[in-house]
Amino acid sequence: MALNPVGASPILRPVKLWFVIVSLMVSLLLKLVPVDRNLVLPDILVLVLVFWNIRQPRLVGIGVAWTLGMIMDVHSASVFGEHALAYTLLSYFAITIHRRVLWFSPGMQAVHLLPLFLAAQIMTIVVRMAVGGMMPSLWILSESFMTAALWPLAQFVLLAPQKLPENRDNDRPI
Incomplete structure (x- = not known):
C-alpha cells in the first residue's frame, strides 16, 4: 500500500458518487x-451514514440523514419524525467532529463515535416515550455498542475502492 510522504495513512482516490449511493442503499435495504x-x-444504516458524514460531509449531509430517517419512520410505523430527528442530530454532530475523528486509528474512532450512537438511540427512546410508549430494557443500548464495534470493519470495507493499487506505475503521478 502506498503511503503519503509523512507515512501516516494511504493516499486515497476521490470517492465515486455511485459508490456512496450504493452503499447507503444497501445499508437501507x-x-x-x-x-x-x-x-x-x-444499525448498519447509522454506521454507513456516519461514515460518509465523516469522510464526505459535503456530499452526505443532514438532508440525506433526514431523508433516510423519514424512510425508516415510515417503514417501522413509529412516531413520524423519530428516526429523522435522531439521524439528523447524529449527522450534525458527526460532521461537527469529522476533522478531529480522522486523526485517530479506527479503534479510537469507534470510541469517539460510541457516544454519538448512544445519543441517537436514546433520542429515539425519549421521543417514543414522550408520546406514551413503554420504556424498553437497557439491553437495547447494546445495539450502539455493536455498531461502534463494527466501525473498523466498515471503514476497511468502505475505503477499499479508494485505496491505491499495490503495484504502482512509476510513470503515473498518483
Missing part, C-alpha cells in the same frame, strides 16, 4: 429486512 423485535442487531 439491510435495515428494512424484517427481523424479530427481541433481536438486537447493529
Whole structure:
C-alpha cells in the first residue's frame, strides 16, 4: 500500500458518487429486512451514514440523514419524525467532529463515535416515550455498542475502492 510522504495513512482516490449511493442503499435495504423485535442487531444504516458524514460531509449531509430517517419512520410505523430527528442530530454532530475523528486509528474512532450512537438511540427512546410508549430494557443500548464495534470493519470495507493499487506505475503521478 502506498503511503503519503509523512507515512501516516494511504493516499486515497476521490470517492465515486455511485459508490456512496450504493452503499447507503444497501445499508437501507439491510435495515428494512424484517427481523424479530427481541433481536438486537447493529444499525448498519447509522454506521454507513456516519461514515460518509465523516469522510464526505459535503456530499452526505443532514438532508440525506433526514431523508433516510423519514424512510425508516415510515417503514417501522413509529412516531413520524423519530428516526429523522435522531439521524439528523447524529449527522450534525458527526460532521461537527469529522476533522478531529480522522486523526485517530479506527479503534479510537469507534470510541469517539460510541457516544454519538448512544445519543441517537436514546433520542429515539425519549421521543417514543414522550408520546406514551413503554420504556424498553437497557439491553437495547447494546445495539450502539455493536455498531461502534463494527466501525473498523466498515471503514476497511468502505475505503477499499479508494485505496491505491499495490503495484504502482512509476510513470503515473498518483
